[in-house]
Amino acid sequence: MKPVVHYSAIEGRSIAYWGLLGTFGLFLLLGLGAVWVMEHNGHYVTGMNNQVIWGLPHVFAVFMIIAASGILNVASIASVFGKKMYKPLSRLSALMAVAFLAGGLMVLMLDLGRPDRLVIAATYLNPKSVFAWNILLYPGFFGAVAVYIWFMMERRMNKYSHQIGLFAFVWRLLLTTGTGSIFGFVVARNGYDASILAPMFIIMSFGFGLAIYILSLMATCRWTGRELGDSVLRQLKNLLGVFIAAMFYFIFVFHLTSLYGTENHGFENFILADGGMFTQLFWIGWVLIGLVLPIAIVYHPSMSKSRTWIGIASAMVIIGGLASMYVIIIGGQVYPMPLFPGFEVSSSFGDGTIASYSPSIWELGLGIGGIALALAMTTFAIKVLPFIPNSLSDELMDPHYKPAEDVVEADAAETNAA
Amino acid sequence: MSEQKIDQYRRDFFTKATTAAATGAIAPGVMLMSVGQAQARPLDEPVSNKNRWGLLVDSNKCSDGCNACVTACETENGWGSGSTDEQKSDPDQKAQWIRTVTLKNKLTGSEHQLPMMCQHCEEPPCTDVCPTGASFKRADGIVLVDKHICIGCRYCMMACPYKARSFIHEELNDQSPDVPRGKGTVESCTLCVHKIDRGDGTTACAEACKKDGHQAIMFGDLNDPNSEISITMKKHATTQIRADLNLNTGVRYRGI
Amino acid sequence: MADSVGPELKINRANGDKCVLPADEMRKDHMKHLKHQRDETMHDGIRTKQFSLKECINCHANKDEADKYIPVNAPGEFCQSCHAYTSVKLDCFECHATKPRDTAFHPIVTDKMKAFADVHDAPETKSMLDTIAKKDGAK
Numbered sequence: 081m082k083p084v085v086h087y088s089a090i091e092g093r094s095i096a097y098w099g100l101l102g103t104f105g106l107f108l109l110l111g112l113g114a115v116w117v118m119e120h121n122g123h124y125v126t127g128m129n130n131q132v133i134w135g136l137p138h139v140f141a142v143f144m145i146i147a148a149s150g151i152l153n154v155a156s157i158a159s160v161f162g163k164k165m166y167k168p169l170s171r172l173s174a175l176m177a178v179a180f181l182a183g184g185l186m187v188l189m190l191d192l193g194r195p196d197r198l199v200i201a202a203t204y205l206n207p208k209s210v211f212a213w214n215i216l217l218y219p220g221f222f223g224a225v226a227v228y229i230w231f232m233m234e235r236r237m238n239k240y241s242h243q244i245g246l247f248a249f250v251w252r253l254l255l256t257t258g259t260g261s262i263f264g265f266v267v268a269r270n271g272y273d274a275s276i277l278a279p280m281f282i283i284m285s286f287g288f289g290l291a292i293y294i295l296s297l298m299a300t301c302r303w304t305g306r307e308l309g310d311s312v313l314r315q316l317k318n319l320l321g322v323f324i325a326a327m328f329y330f331i332f333v334f335h336l337t338s339l340y341g342t343e344n345h346g347f348e349n350f351i352l353a354d355g356g357m358f359t360q361l362f363w364i365g366w367v368l369i370g371l372v373l374p375i376a377i378v379y380h381p382s383m384s385k386s387r388t389w390i391g392i393a394s395a396m397v398i399i400g401g402l403a404s405m406y407v408i409i410i411g412g413q414v415y416p417m418p419l420f421p422g423f424e425v426s427s428s429f430g431d432g433t434i435a436s437y438s439p440s441i442w443e444l445g446l447g448i449g450g451i452a453l454a455l456a457m458t459t460f461a462i463k464v465l466p467f468i469p470n471s472l473s474d475e476l477m478d479p480h481y482k483p484a485e486d487v488v489e490a491d492a493a494e495t496n497a498a
Numbered sequence: 499m500s501e502q503k504i505d506q507y508r509r510d511f512f513t514k515a516t517t518a519a520a521t522g523a524i525a526p527g528v529m530l531m532s533v534g535q536a537q538a539r540p541l542d543e544p545v546s547n548k549n550r551w552g553l554l555v556d557s558n559k560c561s562d563g564c565n566a567c568v569t570a571c572e573t574e575n576g577w578g579s580g581s582t583d584e585q586k587s588d589p590d591q592k593a594q595w596i597r598t599v600t601l602k603n604k605l606t607g608s609e610h611q612l613p614m615m616c617q618h619c620e621e622p623p624c625t626d627v628c629p630t631g632a633s634f635k636r637a638d639g640i641v642l643v644d645k646h647i648c649i650g651c652r653y654c655m656m657a658c659p660y661k662a663r664s665f666i667h668e669e670l671n672d673q674s675p676d677v678p679r680g681k682g683t684v685e686s687c688t689l690c691v692h693k694i695d696r697g698d699g700t701t702a703c704a705e706a707c708k709k710d711g712h713q714a715i716m717f718g719d720l721n722d723p724n725s726e727i728s729i730t731m732k733k734h735a736t737t738q739i740r741a742d743l744n745l746n747t748g749v750r751y752r753g754i
Numbered sequence: 755m756a757d758s759v760g761p762e763l764k765i766n767r768a769n770g771d772k773c774v775l776p777a778d779e780m781r782k783d784h785m786k787h788l789k790h791q792r793d794e795t796m797h798d799g800i801r802t803k804q805f806s807l808k809e810c811i812n813c814h815a816n817k818d819e820a821d822k823y824i825p826v827n828a829p830g831e832f833c834q835s836c837h838a839y840t841s842v843k844l845d846c847f848e849c850h851a852t853k854p855r856d857t858a859f860h861p862i863v864t865d866k867m868k869a870f871a872d873v874h875d876a877p878e879t880k881s882m883l884d885t886i887a888k889k890d891g892a893k
Binding site: 194201 | 649
């Protein structure tokens with residue numbers, strides 16, 4: 081008989097723990113300070129303008145929101161698809177999903193022109209607005225995942241965790257579809273008007289979420305001295321490789337479809353060839369760092385066995401993810417809208433020209449503040465509740481485990497998650 | 499007793515003004531602009547879909563380099579040169595309710611210009627996407643922002659195919675009493691709704707264009723078959739900008 | 755009377771002695787009426803004067819020694835003094851003008867109004883009312 085997985089809260093009394101929590105808290109405070117500056121003065125202190133309406137905060141917010149639903153995937157694989165190995169990984173997955181959604185929403189809400197009127201978003205709801213659908217989807221996600229965590233932790237409720245896990249999985253698909261549709265339903269802009277954005281966002285959420293999860297898991301196990309089996313990590317990194325390949329496929333189809341229609345040639349030319357920084361971000365940030373290099377690493381015969389390289393590949397997926405959001409969100413706005421086909425247009429309001437956008441330190445501060453909130457929530461929660469298994473050794477986790485056959489890679493164990 | 503007398507003045511004035519406007523019997527020598535069928539509504543009567551206010555822009559008549567409609571809008575609605583506000587905002591960040599766009603034909607190189615503003619769509623994408631319903635269309639076809647419930651999410655600006663909307667990037671203090679506008683909310687051309695409600699029967703831009711002798715902008719009721727705008731649109735071919743989106747705009751163009 | 759409570763209000767009696775409703779009703783319910791009116795005006799184009807914020811300001815804005823209007827949300831002025839006393843945030847003036855415009859009407863309409871005023875012997879704008887009030891006061 082296999083030994084049972086036990087969970088416990090981390091001790092969290094070391095200087096390193098408080099230092100980590102304090103660092104996240106500090107960045108959160110800096111983020112809130114940036115919000116104060118933005119809201120006190122108005123958005124003129126930001127790089128946003130009437131052409132680039134959604135700036136860096138939305139890059140962070142959308143990234144975090146779709147990543148949040150992706151992080152939950154690890155739990156879904158256990159509860160929905162019945163993979164036993166993922167079960168001990170579920171609690172942390174659900175926790176981080178909630179934390180990242182909270183962080184993303186914080187950024188989104190605090191970038192509003194009138195965040196003081198947030199309650200109006202709940203009291204006046206326009207049923208036709210994709211945004212309003214999302215406003216209903218967010219609390220639903222929090223609720224479903226909170227119940228899910230409770231069912232996983234409460235022994236009497238364990239037997240229902242499959243059902244609630246399934247519900248949360250369906251809900252997260254809806255949530256990401258909703259997020260993707262915020263852009264996909266915008267018919268006015270060449271860069272957005274595509275229904276493929278919704279499924280593409282779902283695939284991207286798989287990749288970003290898993291990358292964040294792998295890094296966090298490696299860091300947690302290392303810093304708390306809990307064992308993380310090679311086989312566990314190998315499965316996770318293989319899955320990451322599949323997700324990256326899927327992302328690649330969607331980006332390929334998205335641009336191929338777009339390229340086929342002559343009306344989109346201008347926009348495609350801008351993103352793929354002519355757009356300066358946006359073209360660089362697309363090819364170097366998104367494609368090379370976000371897709372090609374990490375997939376090469378996770379399938380490389382020797383690199384893929386090194387924890388350091390798996391960590392680096394995960395970090396690359398995250399960087400590529402932020403780059404992809406920047407290209408999609410900002411790139412879609414700076415390119416002029418097609419008002420008068422057949423004419424070259426000019427005006428005092430930026431018609432016919434590529435808009436300029438240079439993000440301000442306040443916007444960056446707000447975005448990082450959101451990430452800090454998510455990480456601080458996670459760091460704090462694992463101290464008060466038993467989210468982390470005492471051990472994730474191969475012996476416990478892997479149903480096909482055979483002791484001492486593989487060479488132990490002691491050298492690669494030095495992973496640095498940050 | 500002077501207070502009472504003045505009170506009496508005020509009351510008389512408003513009663514008479516209202517009745518006068520309602521019956522169309524304006525004082526001698528003064529005519530209502532008869533561009534649109536400007537029957538002033540009683541103050542307490544809600545707007546209805548009997549009217550659909552709109553504009554017809556004849557870009558052939560729009561004179562190159564002329565900016566009179568823009569300036570008139572600024573003065574009337576208190577933005578741009580019509581206000582001392584928005585000093586801290588970049589040019590990119592300042593509000594623009596109406597702008598002149600120069601079009602250069604890619605094939606022939608010929609150039610002409612036309613004014614662009616909110617197109618007051620019958621099916622406005624901005625109202626579809628607005629999470630709170632702050633973007634809305636009045637029964638008489640005017641698309642407005644209810645700034646009381648606008649949270650400043652700017653999704654309407656993303657969705658508007660005409661780039662007609664502006665976000666206010668700083669605190670304002672120099673608003674016109676008729677045109678409230680403020681930090682953190684979105685705004686756009688109101689079709690001079692306060693003038694329409696007052697029974698002026700025209701907009702600042704149409705008025706200014708007429709005054710300058712171009713008559714490129716015609717205001718009127720698209721639902722009234724006998725209005726000048728309806729008659730002109732029956733006689734001449736007109737176009738909608740981005741007609742492919744099928745939004746049935748209230749602002750139509752000739753000569754694009 | 756509730757008049758003994760709260761701050762001393764600067765009320766310009768030259769514009770008449772009565773508000774659109776009895777004072778204690780206004781004190782309690784002004785926001786209820788304003789909110790009701792705001793939705794009617796915004797969405798239905800109903801522009802009756804009784805609870806119009808613009809009319810409130812026309813009446814309640816005071817002038818300084820230089821005969822210039824003081825914003826109603828300036829410290830010590832009508833709106834602000836009470837709101838400061840009760841610590842209630844004033845949100846109206848994030849967007850709404852805080853003082854009347856001397857030319858609250860568009861030039862063209864002013865012509866119309868002038869002609870109307872000539873015929874009906876009625877003052878045209880609030881500033882004219884003020885002038886008359888001053889003249890009468892002098893008598």
